[in-house]
Amino acid sequence: MKTFIKFFSIIILLVSFAACDVIDNPLKEGGTRPPVDSTVVVRKVIIEDFTGHRCKNCPYAAEKIHELQDVYGKNVIGIAIHEGPSNFTGTNADYPTDFTTDDGKTIYDFFKIPALPMGMVSRIDYTGTGTSHLKTYSGWPAISAGLLDSVAHIKLEALVGYESSTRTVTVDVAATALIDFSDDLKVVVMILESGIVSPQLMPDDTRNANYIHQHVLRKAFTQAMGDELALSPILTGAIHTKQIIGTVDAAWVADNCDIVVFVYNDRTKEILQAEQLALIP
Amino acid sequence: MKKLLPLISFLLLTSAAFAQETKANYGELHGNFQFDGQYYLRDTKIDSTGEFYPDERFLGQGYANLIYSNGNFRAGIRYENYQNVMLGFPQGYKGEGITYRYIQWSKDGLDITAGNFYEQFGSGMALRAYEERRLGYDNMFDGVRLIYSPLKGLKLKGIIGKQRIYFQKSPGIVRAIDATFTLNDLFKGMGNSATQYSFGGSFVSKFQTANDPFLNLPQNVGLGALRFDIVGKKWGLNAEYVSKANDPSADNHDIFRKGQALLVNMTYTTKGFGALIALKRVDNMSFRSDRNASTIEGLINYVPATTKVHTYALPSLYPYATQLNGEMGGQAEFNINVPRGSAVGGKYGADITLNYAISTSIYKEYYDKTDTLNTIKYGYQTEWFKIGQVPYFQDFNVKWNQKMNKNFTMTFTYFNIQYNQSVLEDGLGDEPQIANPSASKMVYVNTGVAEFLTKIKPKHYLRTELQAQFTKQDRGNMAMILLEYSISPHWFFTIQDIYNYGNPDEDLKIHYPLGSIIYSTGTTRFQVSYGRQQRGIFCVGGVCRVVPPSNGVSISITSTF
Numbered sequence: 057m058k059t060f061i062k063f064f065s066i067i068i069l070l071v072s073f074a075a076c077d078v079i080d081n082p083l084k085e086g087g088t089r090p091p092v093d094s095t096v097v098v099r100k101v102i103i104e105d106f107t108g109h110r111c112k113n114c115p116y117a118a119e120k121i122h123e124l125q126d127v128y129g130k131n132v133i134g135i136a137i138h139e140g141p142s143n144f145t146g147t148n149a150d151y152p153t154d155f156t157t158d159d160g161k162t163i164y165d166f167f168k169i170p171a172l173p174m175g176m177v178s179r180i181d182y183t184g185t186g187t188s189h190l191k192t193y194s195g196w197p198a199i200s201a202g203l204l205d206s207v208a209h210i211k212l213e214a215l216v217g218y219e220s221s222t223r224t225v226t227v228d229v230a231a232t233a234l235i236d237f238s239d240d241l242k243v244v245v246m247i248l249e250s251g252i253v254s255p256q257l258m259p260d261d262t263r264n265a266n267y268i269h270q271h272v273l274r275k276a277f278t279q280a281m282g283d284e285l286a287l288s289p290i291l292t293g294a295i296h297t298k299q300i301i302g303t304v305d306a307a308w309v310a311d312n313c314d315i316v317v318f319v320y321n322d323r324t325k326e327i328l329q330a331e332q333l334a335l336i337p
Numbered sequence: 338m339k340k341l342l343p344l345i346s347f348l349l350l351t352s353a354a355f356a357q358e359t360k361a362n363y364g365e366l367h368g369n370f371q372f373d374g375q376y377y378l379r380d381t382k383i384d385s386t387g388e389f390y391p392d393e394r395f396l397g398q399g400y401a402n403l404i405y406s407n408g409n410f411r412a413g414i415r416y417e418n419y420q421n422v423m424l425g426f427p428q429g430y431k432g433e434g435i436t437y438r439y440i441q442w443s444k445d446g447l448d449i450t451a452g453n454f455y456e457q458f459g460s461g462m463a464l465r466a467y468e469e470r471r472l473g474y475d476n477m478f479d480g481v482r483l484i485y486s487p488l489k490g491l492k493l494k495g496i497i498g499k500q501r502i503y504f505q506k507s508p509g510i511v512r513a514i515d516a517t518f519t520l521n522d523l524f525k526g527m528g529n530s531a532t533q534y535s536f537g538g539s540f541v542s543k544f545q546t547a548n549d550p551f552l553n554l555p556q557n558v559g560l561g562a563l564r565f566d567i568v569g570k571k572w573g574l575n576a577e578y579v580s581k582a583n584d585p586s587a588d589n590h591d592i593f594r595k596g597q598a599l600l601v602n603m604t605y606t607t608k609g610f611g612a613l614i615a616l617k618r619v620d621n622m623s624f625r626s627d628r629n630a631s632t633i634e635g636l637i638n639y640v641p642a643t644t645k646v647h648t649y650a651l652p653s654l655y656p657y658a659t660q661l662n663g664e665m666g667g668q669a670e671f672n673i674n675v676p677r678g679s680a681v682g683g684k685y686g687a688d689i690t691l692n693y694a695i696s697t698s699i700y701k702e703y704y705d706k707t708d709t710l711n712t713i714k715y716g717y718q719t720e721w722f723k724i725g726q727v728p729y730f731q732d733f734n735v736k737w738n739q740k741m742n743k744n745f746t747m748t749f750t751y752f753n754i755q756y757n758q759s760v761l762e763d764g765l766g767d768e769p770q771i772a773n774p775s776a777s778k779m780v781y782v783n784t785g786v787a788e789f790l791t792k793i794k795p796k797h798y799l800r801t802e803l804q805a806q807f808t809k810q811d812r813g814n815m816a817m818i819l820l821e822y823s824i825s826p827h828w829f830f831t832i833q834d835i836y837n838y839g840n841p842d843e844d845l846k847i848h849y850p851l852g853s854i855i856y857s858t859g860t861t862r863f864q865v866s867y868g869r870q871q872r873g874i875f876c877v878g879g880v881c882r883v884v885p886p887s888n889g890v891s892i893s894i895t896s897t898f
Contacts, residue, residue, distance in 0.1 A: 075512055075542030076559030076582050082552055082593045082713050113764065116590075127550060142388055168428045171632065185432035186505040187634070194587035195629030198548040260769030261759065261776045 097234065099208035100330040101200045102133045102318055104176045105193075106169045108144030109151050109269075112257045117173035117193040118270065124200055132200055133316055133332045134271045135248060139164035140172045150263055153254040159246075160273050162280035178203055178327040179320060189325075209235045210329035214317045218335050223304040225335060227277065229285075230297045231319050237290035240322040242282030245300040247274045247335070251312040271314070277302030285319060310335055364407025369897040371470075372399035375423055380869060380888035382847050389424060389885045396423045398430070400470075402437075409443040425884040426473040427633065429503035436504065437477065448484035453477050456496060457639075458515040462579045462598050462622070463539040463562035465639035466500065474633050477501045478511065490522030500626045500635055507635040509545035509626035536565040543626050543637060552591060552713075558584045560596075560624060560638070573604040579638075581624060587631055588623035589662055592716035596621035598640060611672040615643040620699055620719060623661035643668040644694040644732055647752070650835065651806040651815055652784045654873055655756040657696060657730040663767070665725055666696035685740035694732045698725035698767045727770045727777060731755040744792040752784040758811065780810040796825040802833075812871075814839025829855035835871070853891075864893040 103121055107114040121134035138145050138155030147154050167176060167189065175191050176182075177199040182189035191199060211232040218225050227245050248271045256267035277300045286296040304310055318330035374397030379390050397420060404413040415437035419430040439452030455477055457465045468475045480498020487493065494515040499506040517537040521527045527534065539562040547554035564577035581596035598619040605612045617640075625635040643666060644657040670692040677686035700723035704711040736750040758778040759765035770777045784806040791799045802819035819833035835849040851868030869888040 075544065075557045077555035077557045079553050079555050079583050079593055082583075082585070083710070084549075084551055084553055123551070142386060168431065170428045183505065185429075186503045187427075187429035188502070188505050192587040192629045192631050194591055197550050197552075198554075201550045202548050259766065260772070261763075261765050262769075 097208040097211045098131055099203055099206055099328070100131050100133060100332075101128075101203045102135060102178050102316070102327050102330045103196055103200070104135050104137055104163070104179070106137050106139060106164060106172055106174045108138055108140050108172050109153065109155060109255060109267075110146065110257045111140070111144040111172045112259050112261055114144075114173040115256060115258055115267075117175060120193040120196050122270075124197060128200065128204060130332060131204055133330050135246065135316060136269065136272045137163060138272065140169065144172050151255050151257070153252070155254075155269070155272055157273060157275060159276040159280035166281060178330075179325045182325040207234075208329060209233070209237075210241075210319050212317065212319055212329040212331050214315070214331045214333055216315045216333045216335060216337075218304070218310070220310065220336075223306065223310070225277070225302050225304055225315065227300045227302070227315055227317060228297065229300065229317055229319075230295055231285060231329070233286075233290045233292055233294045233296075236292050237286075237321070238288050239324070240284065240288050241286045241290065241296070241319055241328075242322050243278060243285040243298055243300075243317065243319050244280075244282040245277040245302070246316045247277065247302065247304065247308070248272060248314045248316055249274050249308050249312050250314070251309070274305065274308055274313070275302065282320065282322075304335065362407060364405055364410075366403065366405050367898060368401060368403045369895070370399070370401045371893070371895045372397065373423065373891070373893045374398070375887070375889045375891040377424070377887060377889040380886075382844070383869060383871065383886035383888065385844075389887065391421075391424065393421055396421050398423055398426070411441045412439065414438040424887050427503065429634075430473060432504050434504055436475075436501065446486055448482075450482040450484075453479050453501075454482050454496075454498075456482060456494070458494070458513070458539040458541070459537060459562060459564040460575075460577045460600055460641055461639035462577055462600060462641075463560055464496075464511075464513050464515075464541050464637055466637075467639070472633065475501055476633075476636055479506060480511075488523070490519040490524075492517045492519075500637070502627070502630070502634045507626040507630065509543045509628075509635070511541065511543050511626050511637055513539065513541040515539040531570050533568040534565075536563070538563050541624075541637060543624075545626070545628055552585065554585060554628070555583055558582055558624075571605060571607050574602070576601040579622065581622065584621075584624065584628070586623060586625060586628040588625070589621055589716065591713065592621070593714050594621050594716045596624070598622045600641065600643075609674040609676065613670045614667065615669075616667040617641075617643045618665040618699065618721070619659075619661065620663050621716070622663075644696065644730060645670070645692050645734065647734075649750065649784075649786050649802070649804060650819075650833075651786070651804045651817055652734075652752045652754065652782070654806075654812075655754050655780065655782055656761075657694075657732070657756075658761055660696070660698075660729060660760065663699040663701070663725075664696050664729060665699050666694065666729070668692070668694040683739065683741070685742075687740075688736075688738040690734075690736040690738075692732070692734050692736075694730070696729040696731075698727035698729065698771075700725050701767055701771060703768050703771070725767075726774075727757070727760065727767050728755065728779070729757050729760050746790045748786075748788040748790075750786040750788075752782070752786075754780075754782040754784070756780040756782065778810070780808055782806060782808045798823045798825070807839075812837055812840050812845070827857055829853075829857070831855075837871070860898065861896040862894070864891070866891040866893075 105117050105121060107117060124132045137160040139160040145156050173193060175193060175196060176189055177191050177196055179189060211234055213230045215228040229243055250270040252269040252272055253266055254269055255263050255265045258264050285298055313335040314332050315335055316332050318327045320327045376395045377391055384390060400415055400417040402415045414435055417436045418433035422428055422430045437453045439450055439454055441450040455466045466476050466478050478496060478498035478500055482496045485493045497512045499510055518535060520534040521530055541560045542557055544557050547556050560581040562577060562579040566575040577600050579598045583593040583595060585591040585593050601616045603614045619640055622640055624638045626637055627635040640659045640661060642657060642659050647653045673689045675682035675687040677684060700720050701717040703717045706712060732754050734750060734752045738748045740746045758780050787803045789801045793799055800821040804817040806815045815835055815837045817835040822830045832852045838846055840846045849869045849871050853864060853866035855864045867890045870886060872886045873884045
């Protein structure tokens with residue numbers, strides 16, 4: 057008995073003194089990352105931010121993406137997907153712009169988004185059930201940093217051609233496998249628009265009539281859940297190409313549009329590589 | 338099924354092994370089963386765009402528990418299925434599988450649980466793993482628990498494990514210990530005392546890896562708690578104080594402020610009179626095993642509500658949900674039994690209940706946002722005894738229950754509720770409401786309920802409810818009538834209608850009818866219902882979920898053995 061009490065006491069003391077980190081300086085000094093070696097293929101990160109113009113906490117999430125882009129530049133790609141319950145995304149006299157899209161709804165429904173703001177970071181941790189793939193914006197920095205430090209398995213090159221007279225865009229995609237794959241790969245090509253001035257409900261419950269909406273999903277030129285890019289098995293060094301053609305809607309400002317291309321593993325849904333290019337360089 | 342078979346085999350083998358040891362004692366096997374399903378009907382009145390109308394049309398979910406016990410040995414499993422999740426329940430549950438399995442035995446005074454378990458330390462403010470199926474809440478542990486009593490009057494608990502989040506686990510690991518000292522058992526001289534004294538303490542720590550590029554996040558976060566409980570013949574007093582180290586999270590917008598909470602409960606009962614007073618102050622006490630989790634996911638602790646949960650349909654539309662980021666308030670309730678034969682009590686006497694509860698924010702002075710370091714370290718400054726600037730909730734209700742004769746009892750209840758819709762539904766923080774008090778959308782509600790219970794003839798009862806709710810805000814005035822006819826012990830018939838005649842939207846001045854039939858036989862119960870359900874918030878113990886509007890036919894089956 058005495059031995060057991062001693063043993064128990066030691067466990068208690070160990071747990072008590074070892075398991076609490078008191079942080080005196082919460083902010084990391086330096087902050088920015090060192091320049092990336094240009095010869096190394098960087099695994100770029102996509103944050104799909106499910107948002108709504110009547111969602112008061114959603115600007116926090118948008119701000120988090122901007123913070124990350126300040127540090128990581130174009131290695132972090134944000135996509136604002138306006139989809140969710142109508143009390144967050146619906147239109148009325150105060151919030152007249154309809155940002156919702158059929159493609160956004162397809163993605164929203166597939167990944168079962170339960171609340172706004174909510175996001176996915178390169179669609180990691182998707183299991184087909186549960187919510188592990190859904191990440192609140194406070195978790196985006198750590199996950200993004202981890203993914204940026206990971207080894208890229210795909211090298212992705214994209215070329216965008218835009219014919220202004222017909223508002224036609226042609227996207228040529230070339231994906232090089234950097235490892236062997238036993239899963240199929242899919243490709244998604246989307247067009248985003250930034251610089252849209254339209255009202256947004258703010259965290260203090262006020263309406264910001266001049267809010268600037270960035271990287272808003274306008275349309276997927278592929279299917280929303282992607283087109284087939286390569287069937288397994290895929291060997292290291294294999295290059296798979298695809299040409300996607302789309303039309304830029306007359307209502308979108310072409311100068312403010314970007315094309316986002318990403319390749320994902322069709323079994324895990326994880327986005328392996330991404331690129332973002334201006335529609336008009 | 339592939340997962341289920343090995344587990345059943347394991348249980349049978351285990352039972353056989355123990356049966357041998359106990360000489361043909363095969364132990365006991367118990368179980369229970371529940372299934373709920375609803376066929377949804379498209380109803381353009383309550384859902385004009387069809388956004389809540391499920392593609393599946395029929396949604397069903399259920400579970401079955403199987404528990405085997407033999408002497409000091411227990412083992413159990415639970416199978417759950419959500420195919421698919423019913424409206425209003427967390428979508429993360431979509432799927433099916435074994436969610437709960439454990440073995441437990443006691444040997445030499447040591448109680449060991451391996452696998453899944455539920456646990457609570459003290460009031461729960463330090464640690465509480467529990468299940469509330471009606472909310473879709475389940476934060477059980479998967480790990481190991483040891484319970485040991487080295488001497489009479491001292492109970493030690495130690496746990497380590499990960500928490501359930503739907504069909505997955507939280508990324509954080511929870512380690513916790515708890516000690517409870519019962520002084521009347523520890524000291525012989527106190528053994529015969531009419532007053533029972535006990536005190537205890539807990540330490541809980543969570544670990545989650547951190548890789549944030551901007552913040553030095555703590556990977557280990559500790560929480561300590563102290564409590565006491567004194568129970569006399571007529572009165573009782575218990576309190577618990579909890580303090581938590583820096584725990585930046587999605588809940589508190591990544592501030593490194595320490596958390597603390599105090600809960601005090603006092604009770605007094607004597608013949609014909611009972612009183613309860615509860616006081617609470619909570620500051621930054623969200624404590625989750627995943628710092629990025631939200632809603633009901635990964636909560637390690639539980640902050641009890643100090644407001645009354647109403648069961649009548651109309652006042653329950655405005656419930657209170659505990660605010661983990663900070664709240665202060667309390668509750669006082671007095672139960673008075675008016676003696677029979679008195680002028681007020683009449684021939685059979687009467688019961689009167691008075692209840693008052695209030696909750697506000699804690700007092701906060703926010704740092705200027707340009708003061709980045711203090712903002713992120715502390716978030717705000719506060720004073721313990723200063724009343725918070727933002728009203729959250731206030732509820733005064735009085736209930737009069739009077740038996741008129743052997744066959745007729747009536748109950749009248751009045752509710753006066755003040756409900757901060759911005760906080761309790763929209764999630765608006767304190768800061769904008771302190772800066773601009775008019776940002777708080779307050780709903781002022783007056784509700785009256787008359788309830789009559791009539792014994793028609795032996796085994797036949799009729800219960801009638803008449804409810805009227807008045808408010809100039811939110812959905813406006815409503816009226817309700819309910820008739821329940823029961824034929825004991827098998828049949829139960831209910832019909833009710835809520836009419837939202839005062840809705841400011843003309844299209845929503847509609848009826849919400851509901852009818853149900855219940856049949857019970859032995860330990861099995863069948864229920865069939867049809868009705869239109871309005872948008873609402875369903876709460877249990879201060880934890881709430883939003884219920885979307887729906888229309889359809891529901892079935893429910895429960896059975897135990």
